Amino acid sequence: MxxxxxxxxxxxxxxxxxxxxxxxxxxxxxxxxxxxxxxxxxxxxALMAPALASARSRGGDEPVTPEAESPPVSLVSGRDEKLRGLLRELKAHVRQTSEDVGERFPEVARQMHAEEIEHRPIRGRATAQEAKALLEEGVPVYPLPAFPEDEN
Structure with missing residues (x-):
């Protein structure tokens, strides 16, 4: 990125x-x-200036040179990477233990909430407006986390 x-x-x-x-x-x-x-x-x-550390900000008196070695920089902290790993595990668990009802998700969720059909773990797709309407009706819905590598 x-x-x-x-x-x-x-x-x-x-x-x-x-x-x-x-x-x-x-x-x-x-x-x-x-x-x-x-x-x-x-x-x-727009014109962007690179962020360079000065000798003072690094705590020394030596000038910054192109030859100076920099430690590797991680774009994601270890804590964030661990959290992402846990979220990936949760997402995999939900996919393994639920039925994909696809575009019928709002309809099936409402039927289960109204006890018209048997309750079971489901997942599927809903627009933001459909999800909001379900929540306003008291139907509990939770989005699965999306990751950059997912096709959204």
Whole structure:
């Protein structure tokens, strides 16, 4: 993932994340990028300065040189990676122990809630509006966590 500082034609600055530089280029070419402040599709990369550690911020008096070795940087902390692992295990368990009812999820969940059919573990797909309606009706629903590698 790469983060770019972006600027619209009206001068509004904002940032966005992309899978790669070519992903940004593709979205820009197709006019899929827009300013969240004004909606302008005239969006371009803004000048970005790299974040470099100075000798003072590192606690020393030596200047930073290109030859200086840097420790490997993890984009995800160990704690976050452990949490993601647990969420992946939970998701796998739900998939193994429930029936996939697909697009019929809201209908089947309502029938079970109304005790029209036998209760059983189910999973499926619902739009945000359908899930909100189910919750407002008192039907308990829980989304499965989505990960970047999932096809959403």
């Amino acid at each position: 790469i983060r770019y500082d972006l600027l619209c034609g009206d001068g509004h600055g904002f940032d966005a994340w992309f899978r790669s530089a070519s992903d940004f280029d593709s979205q820009e070419a197709r006019g899929l990028l827009s300013c969240p402040a004004c909606g302008s599709v005239d969006v371009r990369k």
